[in-house]
Amino acid sequence: MHLHKYERIWLMFGGASLVVFLAVIGITAFFMGDQPPSGAFCAPVFANADTVDPEKVTETPPFNEPGIKKVGENQYVVTMVAYSFGFQPSNIEIPAGAEVYFQVTSKDVVHGFEIPGTNVNMMITPGYVNTIRYTFDEPGNYLILCNEYCGVGHQFMSTTVEVK
Amino acid sequence: MAQTGLEQKKLVQDQQEKTEQQMALKGTLASVMILGALIVISWFAMFALFMSRQ
Incomplete structure (x- = not known):
């Protein structure tokens, strides 16, 4: 098959771009630990299963005691329950520079968990525990909000993280 | 010749x-x-945004 010189050029350009894109994603995923939120993501910190009976959330550890727990040098675990229409615990305080692991589940419907301006953004599905890690380097007030329409009070479903 | x-x-x-x-x-x-340059530039722009929000 005869290939025009220009065709060879753009095929090579396309192929090389694909290789670069996949290499960058591969390096960040396997060597830098960038992974999408999931129950298994924070495995070094949590030993929990990534599922929970949605009807028994309030009786199942660790969700029977939602709150902040210090687990290491400047390392915290925030155990959170999302419900219609709020987050428990609300208005969290965290020292600046802390590495925070959020483990969140829902006791009713699907909720969202987003901190605008950061990469923290995950779906909270009843029956599943979703986890994400974030380091709060900058002091200030961070908003946590639900970004999945969950009912008539959805627009009120938010809380804050105070980093100081 | 003809040939x-x-x-x-x-x-x-x-x-x-x-x-x-x-x-x-x-x-x-x-x-x-x-078009290729546009795709490459926007890909790296989004990647930079993702890394800056880490």
């Missing part, structure tokens, strides 16, 4: 076709490269 003449004619035709093709694909190459 050589024919061959020569064919060669000239091939040459012409080649140059025509080369000319005709210049715009395509330019548009493909512009």
Whole structure:
């Protein structure tokens, strides 16, 4: 098959771009630990299963005691329950520079968990525990909000993280 | 002789076709490269945004 010189050029350009894109994603995923939120993501910190009976959330550890727990040098675990229409615990305080692991589940419907301006953004599905890690380097007030329409009070479903 | 003449004619035709093709694909190459550059730039822009929000 005869290939025009220009065709060879753009095929090579396309192929090389694909290789670069996949290499960058591969390096960040396997060597830098960038992974999408999931129950298994924070495995070094949590030993929990990534599922929970949605009807028994309030009786199942660790969700029977939602709150902040210090687990290491400047390392915290925030155990959170999302419900219609709020987050428990609300208005969290965290020292600046802390590495925070959020483990969140829902006791009713699907909720969202987003901190605008950061990469923290995950779906909270009843029956599943979703986890994400974030380091709060900058002091200030961070908003946590639900970004999945969950009912008539959805627009009120938010809380804050105070980093100081 | 006749054959050589024919061959020569064919060669000239091939040459012409080649140059025509080369000319005709210049715009395509330019548009493909512009589109490719746009894709590469936006990919890296999004990646930089993701890394800055880490």
